[in-house]
Amino acid sequence: MVRFDRRLLFHFDWVMLLLLVMVCAMSLFNLYSASYPPSPYGIAPYLKQMYFFALGIVVMVVICLVDYKELHFWNYFFYVFVVLLLVAILIIGRTAGGAQRWIDLGFFNLQPSELAKLMLVITLASYFSRKEVVDGYTIRQLVVPLLLTMVPFVLILLQPDLGTALMLVIIFVSMAVFVRLRFHVYLIFGVSGVASIWLAWTKVLKPYQKMRIQTFLQPDKDVAGQGYQIMQSKxxxxxxxxxxxxxxxxxxxxxxxxPERHTDFAFAVWGEEWGFVGTLFFLGIYFLxxxxxxxxxxxVxxxxxxxxxxxxxxxxxxxxxxxxxxxxxxxxxxGIPLPLVSYGGSSLLTTMMALGILFNVRMRRFKNGREAD
Amino acid sequence: MKTKQILEELEDITEQDEAACSLLRGRTFLAVGVIVLFFSIIVMRFWYLQVIQGEEYRQLAETNRVRIQSIAAPRGHIVDRFSREIVTNRPSFNVALIREDSIDLEDVIKRLAPVLDEEIEVLWERIRAGSADPPHLPITLKEDIDWQTLAYLENNKYKFSGIRIEVQPVRTYHYDDLAANTIGYIGSISRKELQADGEQRYEGGDLVGKRGLEKLFEPYLRGEKGSRSTEVNARGFEQQQLQVVNPLPGNDIRLTLDAELQKVAEQFMAIGDKAGAVVVLEVKTGKVLAAVSTPPINLEHFIGGISHKNWQALLDNPRHPLINKVVQASYPPGSTYKVVTALAGLDTQVVDTNTEFYCPGYHRFGNRVYRCWKRGGHGMVNLKQAIAQSCDVYFYQVGQRVGVDRLAHYARILGLGEKTGVQMEHEKSGLVPTQDWKKRVKNEKWHEGETLSIAIGQGFNLVTPLQLCVMTATVANGGRHFRPQIIESIVTPDGRVVKSFSPELVNELSPREQAYVDIIKEGLLEVVHGKRGTARGVRIEGLRIAGKTGTAQVVRIARYKGLADEDIPYHLRDHAWFTCYAPADDPEIAVTVLVEHGLHGSSGAGPIARYVLKKYFSHRLQTEGDNPEKSLSLVSE
Structure with a gap:
């Protein structure tokens, strides 16, 4: 199972690692400021984030040891595991901010919806690579991946966590478009997209979710209430x-x-303290x-x-x-975090796992040739 | 070995895979495009917010962060001409609620109400009134609590979360209601006043002058507010003090009033609850030494806002305490106007010192009979005697010959019929009627008979007590008319004079007119000192006083004629005037007294003028045991 080769190390993506370390270093600095002055209770967020970063490195190394092709196999377990967690959370989950999103593991609160995002990427990659269609997928051929997406989507929507649920849809659409679709599929996607927005607004969305959207459309209407966060961030x-x-x-x-200055709004702290120049630098690294x-x-x-x-x-x-x-x-x-920057163990670990897979794939692409780094 | 391995790996890659991958590669470039697009949008947005709108947002962040609280400036003091403090400041302890600091508001209010001696509902009413403000701003629940309440609240702080004691300078009145109508009071700024404040010096809850000098000299008295800037967090908790700008106290106002003289005048007016006015002018400068209006308003009632009940009582009082009768009320001058008629008669050569008229007790004009106040008549009288005895018939004759318009001219040069220009608000100009005036205002022709009434100060004539005093002072001063002034100077707290007011000569009579005035003065001296003078009761040993009595008719209804004074209803009784100056030979002060519904000038108003004079000259007169307290008891008998 573990086939390690010296050349794997030779093909390791050191540039990516450098960029990753730079982003993480900046984000830790930023977290220190965002949770400053340090609270006397508990571990400071930047420290916790550092531990998770270290843990993430270990996880990355472990992932790199295994050929990514094994993921075809492991993903079945991963999928079932995440879905079970999502079901479990609806039953025993810890309520925070009006939604059940965490499972208390003692040392940290596991957020399965974060794992679900990565799980969906692997699942869809696996499915689309095995069921290959040259001249675009028809709607029928998309039934299985759609179902695979809908299961975690619905479970997350029930928490309710609209943002993450929509993230799954975006991942599905991105990947489906990537593997090419037939024209009628785009049409169906378009129509059902509009229909579901209408349906969501009239039937599904909870009042607080509607409020958020309304606030967004008219943020100046009430600065002290819902529009407050947007206003303060700006x-x-x-x-x-x-x-x-x-x-x-x-x-x-x-x-x-x-609000949420070390989680969702962490980057606003960066923007405030480092200005346009600092923001440009950070975005540049992230972009690279x-x-x-x-x-x-x-x-590949x-x-x-x-x-x-x-x-x-x-x-x-x-x-x-x-x-x-x-x-x-x-x-x-x-509630969508900025990967690697927002405080949150689940998000950081998931992102590190994802990047681990990225390293893994790149390490093993030498199989075909001698392209230089 | 190496080659073999490579070959092995090559097997893994199928032709199909290669083709599919190249298709996907095209899509990868599309993805790069999408990423570039979104990052461009993001960068542009950052550029817009941080570079283009950066300054605006920086200010917004400052406003967020910095809480500026103003510190009230101590209002300027008001002192009398001898620097006696009449109005200064003292700290008032107010109970305020900071809603965001309060944990169990309902219970706190329930506990607080009995301590403050207020209804629970009243407190809630005040909280609701301020509920539109941000929760970190204090809402005043009760102003000016006493020491006992203060001590209790301070000792039981833990029971009242969110309740804070605030200190605010408020007015303190060292002479109680001394010159209350003239000084006026302060109160919370009204919405209208706030809107009119273009420079935004004021904010809600500020105390501003509402009436009297407090209002008139608000710009000098108010001082400049200080401010305390503190950094606060989003919950409004103070983090650190950033800056403190100390308030600048307001400027002090030095009045021309003599507080002690004013006090004596008020005390005498208070006996029998007389409504009216007393004015004392320094003859040679026009400075107001006393300006009494009774009944006074109770200034203490206005501290912390007057209650509805007290305000209604002021409005309902038939003696009109809210009107400053010194300048804001005008009355027919009655016989005091004969000074004007006399001057007119002399200057128009209608009469001279020796001209005599016979007074049978009445004067027939046209088909009407005009009565003299003395039924039996005065017999043959000359000008001096006519003044001394206040013979109406004599002045009917003079007035009839002079005519209303020429009378008006002399009234005006003596300061009647127009605002004196003293620094007091809402001054009335009085009324000096002319033919033209009647045509214009009433659209009626002037009747000759009306001139007769005018000549003895009845009819359309109206004067304010201050105007009459100015007239008296002008006569006393040989025809030099000074503008009355009540402010000596405005001084900074450290004694620098900001503005000083010097006596202003309005006009001076011609030498010929001055000679006539001297004749009139002889008559006025006779009023007090002559055998038949109408105000002999005013005499003070060792002081020569010249004056004139007057009775202003309120109604002219025959059925009250002949009734005993006390049988006439109060509001229909005549007003009593007495105006005088002393010493007659070298006049220093002029005193004018008006007692509303005081019936007769000599008995109603004369004694008050007498005591004022006595007080003023007390250090020069060797009258033993004649102190004000004793005099008070004399008068009240």
Missing amino acids: IAVGSGGKFGKGYLEGTQGHLHFL MLIWGLYSSVY RDRFGMLLCFGIVMLIFWQAVINVLMILGMLPVV
Whole structure:
């Protein structure tokens, strides 16, 4: 099972690792500031995040030891495991913020919906690589992957966690478009998309979710209530100006005006303290990391590996985009973290696992040739 | 070995895989495009928020972070001409609620109500009134609590979460209601006043002058507010003090009033609850030494906002305490107006010192009979005698010959018929009627007979007590008319004079007119000192006083004629005037007294003027045992 080769080390993606370490270092610095002054109770978030980062490295190494093709096999267990967790959470989950999202494991609260995102990427990559269609998938051929998506989607929606559930849809659509679809499928997707938005608004959405969307559309209407978060986030980012207020000097975050300042809105703290220049630098590194991930996939010689790389990059990309657009007041407040930056063990571990798979695929692409790094 | 391995691996890759992968590669480039697109949008948005709108958001963040609380500036003091403090400040302890600090508001209010001696519902009413403000702003529940309540609240702080004691400077009145109508009071700024405040010096809850000098000199008295900037977190908890700007106390106002003289005048007016006014002017400068209006308003009632009950009582009081009768009420001058008629007669050569008229007790004009106040008549009288005895018939004759318009001219040069320009609000200009005036206002022709009434100060004539005092002072001063002034100077708390007011000569009579005035002065001296003078009761040993009595008719109804004074209903009784100056030979002060419904000038108003003079000259008169307290008891008998 474990076939380790010295050349694996030779083909290890050191550039990606450098970018990853840079992003993580910046995010830890930022978390320190976001939770400053340190609370006397419990472990400081930046420390906890550091532990999870270390744990994530271990998990990455373990993942790299196994050929990613084994994931075809392991994914059955992973899928069932995650679905069971999602069911369990509905029964025993810990309520926070009006939703059941965590399972208390004592040392940390496991958030299975984070795992579900990665699980879906692997599942779809596995399915699409095995059921290959050259001139685009028909709707019939999409029934199975759709069902595979719907199960965790519905379970997460029941928590309710609309943001993460929609994330699954976005992953599915991204990957389906990636493997090419027939024209009528696009049509059906379009129509059912509009229909489900209508249905959701009239039947499914809970009042607080509707409120969030309404607030987003008219954030100035009530600054003290729901629009408050968006407004405060924009103030934080905007007040950073060109060069920022300086590290640990941000007032919006430290004086608690910024909500969720070390989780969903962590990047607003960065924007406030480092300004436009710092933001540009961070986004640049993040952008390089994503592009580098896709670049890796270009040289992969098998479909499964390619789909994995693509799915993982998209998973990180879409979360990042949604999170940052939310911070900038361009999207409603949905609980989507900025991967590697927002505080949260489940999200960090999942992202590290995903990146582990990315490293794994890249390490093993030498099978086909001698392309230089 | 190496080659073999490579070959092995090559087997893993199928032709099909290769083709499929190249298809996917195209899609990968599409994905790169999507990523670039979204990152561009994000970067542009950051550019917009941070670079283009950065300054605005920086200010918003500051507003978020910095809480600025203003510190009330101590209001300027009001002192009398001898620097006696009339109005200063003292701390008032107010009970305020900070809603966001309160844990169990319902219970706290329930416990607090009996301590503050207020209804629970009343407290809730106040909380609701302030509920539109952010929860970190204090809502005042009760102002100016006493020491006992303060001590209790301080000792039982733990029982009252969210309740805070705030200290605010409020007015304190060292002479109680001294010159209350003139000084006025302060109160919470109204919405209208706030809107009118273009410079945004004020904020809700500020105390501003509402009436009297407090209002008129608000810009000097208010000082400049200080501020305390603190950094707060999103919950409004204070993190650190950033800056404190100390308030600048307001400027002090030094009045021309003599507080002790004013006090004596008020005390005498208070006996029998007289409604009316007393004005004392310094003859040679026009400075107001006393400006009494009774009944006074109770200034203490206005601290912390007057209650509805007290306000209604003020409005309902038939003696109109809210009107400053010194300048805001005008009355027919009665016989005091004969000074004007006399001057007019002399200056128009209608009469001279020796001209005599016979007074049979009435004067027939047209088909009407105009009565003299003395039924039996005065017989043959000359000008001096006519003034001394206040002979109406004599002045009917003079008035008839002079005519209403020429009378008006002399009234005006003596300061009647127009605002004196003293620094007091809502001054009335009085009324000096002319033919033209009647045509314009009433659209009626002037009747000759009306001139006769005017000549003795009845009819359309109206004067304020201050105007009459100015007239008296002008006569006393040989025709030099000074503008009355009540403010000596405005001084900063450290004694620097900001603004000082010097006596202003409005006009001066011609030498010829001055000579006539001297004749009139002789008559006025006779009023007090002559054998038949109408105000002999006013005499003070060792002081020569010149004056004139007056009775202003309220109604002219025959059925009250002949009734005993006390049988006439209060509101229909005549007003009593007495106006005088002393010493007659070198006048220092002029005193004018008006007692509403006081019946007769000599008995109703004269004694008050007498005591004021006595007080003023007390250090020069060797009258033993004649202190104000004793005099008080004399008058009340």
